[in-house]
Amino acid sequence: MSSLAFGYRKSQLIKMSKILVVDDERGIQRALKGVLEDEGFAVETVASGEECLKLLEHETFSCILLDIWLPGIDGIETFERIKASYPDVVVLMISGHGTIETAVRATKLGAFDFIEKPLHLEKTVQSVRNALQQAQLKLESQQLRSNELVNECKIIGDSAPMRALRQQINVAAPTNGRVLIYGESGTGKELVAQSLHTQSLRNSNPFIAMNCAAVPEELIESELFGHIKGAFTGAYQNKRGKFELADTGTLFLDEVADMSLKMQAKVLRVLEEQSFEPVGSSNSITVDVRIIAATNKRLDEEIEKGNFRTDLFYRLNVIPFQIPSLRQHMEDIAQLVEHFNQIHCRKNKLQNKKFTDDAIDIMQNYDWPGNVRQLSSVVERVVIMNQKTRIEAEDIPVGKSEQILPNIHYNYDSYREANEAYEKEFITRKLIELQGNITRTAETIGIDRSYLYRRMKALGISSKQNGS
Ligand SMILES: Nc1ncnc2c1ncn2[C@@H]1O[C@H](COP(=O)(O)OP(=O)(O)OP(=O)(O)O)[C@@H](O)[C@H]1O
Ligand SMILES: [Mg+2]
Incomplete structure (x- = not known):
């Protein structure tokens, strides 16, 4: 069943345009079949909702013309069952005298339109054409969306x-x-x-x-x-x-x-x-x-x-x-930033931002321990947090010491390892900021100089952090 429903999404099937007429009046079946076949459609006819549903299990139609008054299950119920299993098929209700209200209700439930008896054959053909055209448009916009998805799966970078x-x-x-x-x-x-x-x-x-x-x-x-x-x-x-x-x-x-x-x-x-x-x-x-x-x-x-x-x-x-680390293809950063700019702006319904050369420069001078994934989250954060369109160097959070911390890779199994990795990064950065001066670093971070010295030894941090 579900594979049939999927079949409706394929454009060739829409172009083949097979049409099913569901009406128990032989005269109507014959008339519709004749006029639609003259238009180049392939047409089949059945006389009840049950037969229609049975046929749909094996065959795919682009459009179904469905009478409301039918013996057995009526047109509305048939319509609801069709929608449940084959949501993409286009249904046109055929309404007789006294069933117009029902037909209107069906269009609210998702029927494309309704045509009234006695049938005006020319108008009917026109309605079928409209319906198929709409279905084609819907299909194309679905394809466009799936192309956007394909774009997200593209491997960016000319390095x-x-x-x-x-x-x-x-x-x-x-x-x-x-x-x-x-x-x-x-x-x-x-x-x-x-x-x-x-x-x-x-x-x-x-x-x-x-x-x-x-x-x-x-x-x-x-x-x-x-x-x-x-x-x-x-x-x-x-x-x-x-x-x-x-x-x-x-x-x-x-x-x-x-x-x-x-x-x-x-x-x-x-x-x-x-x-x-x-x-x-x-x-x-x-x-x-x-x-x-x-x-x-x-x-x-x-x-x-x-x-x-x-x-x-x-x-x-x-x-x-x-796969190379991002550090090994830094020349792709500008392209990657633009790629993520588009993706995240679209996702968050924002207008695309413009990253200035200086902003890109900052990103090219950072070492991205979390690689492309980290770059993507930084771009996402920047496009969401900045309401202005132009993104300048100072809007980029990386490189500023307080922002680097969250980038420690969470690859540690034990608390101790994770803790030490954090401690090492913290001390190293403070030492760099203070040109390797241990006394001032100890003061700044509020621990004893001798304790800092012991921790540096234990963590293998060299005291030659002179900021260069
Ligand atoms: N060259 C690239 N071009 C475009 N997008 C990329 C590129 N490399 C990675 N990405 C994007 O970066 C994010 C992270 O990539 P992915 O999940 O494939 O990495 P991973 O190596 O599997 O990471 P992890 O080891 O954390 O599981 C994804 O959103 C992916 O689409
Ligand atoms: Mg992965």
């Missing part, structure tokens, strides 16, 4: 590293080769995974993303392979797993280095056998899934530490991609 990346994507995308994407946090790993999918032969099939770090140990199998109703406490319904959802498409295993060893063993088995059993079922399901994985950790180190299986690594790492 050598970004051009090389796009080139690599072009080569790898149409194959079924497994890609393992490396890159610091916020560099665009997921975006690259999506592009690989969109440019592949699987692009009309699903792209399913799974965050491997976020799966609780006891749900691993159910998440990956699904389960059948009653398989365990809480399994109230059958549930399809990620591998089944991604069948014929792409499964994106994000943060793959953070997979538990148990999950690694399960994934490895599917990769070897291309099949699995849902939890509680003995029926094996065979799938055709392309795997793309991503990580911001070094897998060789994880393997060394015993956190990652070598055999799984070799299976995933067929085509390795290294």
